[in-house]
Amino acid sequence: MLSDPIIATLEKIVSLHDGIAEPAGEHILNVLLTENIASLLSLPEEVTFTTIADVPQSVFVTYHSEVLNKLSELLAVKGLISALGVKIDGHLKNTGFEKILLERLAPQNGLIRFLDAKPEIT
Numbered sequence: 326m327l328s329d330p331i332i333a334t335l336e337k338i339v340s341l342h343d344g345i346a347e348p349a350g351e352h353i354l355n356v357l358l359t360e361n362i363a364s365l366l367s368l369p370e371e372v373t374f375t376t377i378a379d380v381p382q383s384v385f386v387t388y389h390s391e392v393l394n395k396l397s398e399l400l401a402v403k404g405l406i407s408a409l410g411v412k413i414d415g416h417l418k419n420t421g422f423e424k425i426l427l428e429r430l431a432p433q434n435g436l437i438r439f440l441d442a443k444p445e446i447t
Contacts, residue, residue: 341399
């Protein structure tokens, strides 16, 4: 798993939009973009992203770079799905769990879908 948060984010966004992303080090990501994403970014289809400024023939990416901002805008159209398990100590009725969940978690640009509530002991 990549520890560089920018490179990890780029890898997820590129993969989500049918591109191929392969880390070439902790701060370097080799990417094959789809034709429409490449044209949106004004980049060639095969490109190297890096968070280190001295890597030759690469695109330097920071939190405020235009490339990352444009890729982040794509998430407004297509996003990720996550399954969460929430542990709440104390007595819990199945009927009130959805209300408690929506009061405590506020997704940004997302939805929460309640599936099940059950007592468990581990």
